[in-house]
Amino acid sequence: RPLCAAPGPGRDGKPPPFQPEGPGITAYIIAALGGYGTFLAVMASTQGLAEAEKYDTFGVLSVLRSVGLGDGPATGTTMILARPQAEVTDRVYLDVRIGGRAPQRIVIGLYGGAADAPRTAQNFLKLCEGKATGRGGRALTYEGSPFHRIIPGFMAQGGDITRGNGTGGASIYGGAFKDEPGALRLKHNGPGVMSMANRGPNTQTSQFFMCFRPTSWLDGKHGVFGVVIEGGDVLAQLEGVGSRSGATSESVSVVACGVLKGEE
Numbered sequence: 001r002p003l004c005a006a007p008g009p010g011r012d013g014k015p016p017p018f019q020p021e022g023p024g025i026t027a028y029i030i031a032a033l034g035g036y037g038t039f040l041a042v043m044a045s046t047q048g049l050a051e052a053e054k055y056d057t058f059g060v061l062s063v064l065r066s067v068g069l070g071d072g073p074a075t076g077t078t079m080i081l082a083r084p085q086a087e088v089t090d091r092v093y094l095d096v097r098i099g100g101r102a103p104q105r106i107v108i109g110l111y112g113g114a115a116d117a118p119r120t121a122q123n124f125l126k127l128c129e130g131k132a133t134g135r136g137g138r139a140l141t142y143e144g145s146p147f148h149r150i151i152p153g154f155m156a157q158g159g160d161i162t163r164g165n166g167t168g169g170a171s172i173y174g175g176a177f178k179d180e181p182g183a184l185r186l187k188h189n190g191p192g193v194m195s196m197a198n199r200g201p202n203t204q205t206s207q208f209f210m211c212f213r214p215t216s217w218l219d220g221k222h223g224v225f226g227v228v229i230e231g232g233d234v235l236a237q238l239e240g241v242g243s244r245s246g247a248t249s250e251s252v253s254v255v256a257c258g259v260l261k262g263e264e
Contacts, residue, residue, distance in 0.1 A: 077236035079212070082190030084227050086111040086182075090121065091229070091260040092128040094142060098237055099250035106210075106231035107260065108194055117183035117225035120196060120204065123171050124225060127161065127206055128257040132172045140170055142206070147252040150242030154215065156235070157197055157246075158254065159207040169205030178202040183223030188215040191235060192228030212239050 088109030095103040112121035126132045130141030140161060147158035148166050162168035171177055179202055188195060188211055195218065197207035210228060212235065228235060241250045 077233070077240070079191040079232035079235045081192035081228055081232045081235075082211075084109055084111075084229070085186050085189070085224070086116040087113045088226075088229070089113055090125055092125055093258055093260060094128070094254050095256040096147070096234060096238070096252065097255045098241060098252050103255045104231070104234045104237070106234050107229050108226050109229045110194075110226040111183075111186065111224070113182075115182050116186065117180050117223060119173070119177060120180055120183050120223050120225040123173065123177070123204075123206070124194075124208065125259060126172045127159075129259050130257065134170050134174075140172060140206070142254045142257045145254050147238065147248065147254075149246035150238055150248050150252065151244065151246050152239050152242045153213055155209040155211050156238045156242065156252075157207065157209040158252075159197070161206045166207070169207045171205045176203045176205050179204065179223050183225055184220050186224035188218040188222070188224060190214050192232065193224055194226040194228065195222040195224045198222060210235060210238075 089112035090110045092108050092110060094106045094108070096106060097103045108124075110121040110125060111117045112125070127140055127142050130139060130143055132140040134140045142159060142161060145158060145161045146164050147156050148160060148164060149157040157166070160166055160168045162170050179196075179198075183196070187193075191212055193211040193215075195209055195211065196204045197209055198204055198221075204223065208225075209222075238252060241248045241252060243249065
């Protein structure tokens, strides 16, 4: 059966119903703030949270972060990305193509520290690097793999590098690998949180998901291993092609991926 981000209260694989803190209320908040809210949302997405906070005199970013998604009414949509919860030891990227559009980059910070998610982060890094091989000498890489399941207000799931439909996956460890206590300790606390899809305890392979909003019902069930640090606008575009069922209105795939060094 497909790997998935843990479902909501039922067995249908759907998240719990929207709560008042969902995207709609965020759009209302930014609309009320006018150009100031839009300015901060766009700066946080394009130049980083630290730079945006220099201009955040009234604590707007903390409000937006607490409700998850930030809609910029004048410039399209972006997401105010969650703060890193642990030391970022490595940075990787996914260049994502949505439909026929030009590829856009998502940069991810990995929590590879010994107390956090070292094996999970290493697996993700090596699959971005694309040099590892699996059974029969097959290259293990995220390049060419789709985002097969996107649910607005919840998450975008990808990483099935063997079948592309959510039923497959592989790891650099030769099969499924165990959950890490440090990864299970970290929270699904906002947009951009990177976490592993699974079929239950200790069934991680290559499939992962990116949160669009805080998803606390996943805490302790899925291992968090990183956070998106650049590309909140791309996450918003991913959300825009999703559906309640998870089917996408346009194809979404990783066309290139890799590891960033130094100031890249």
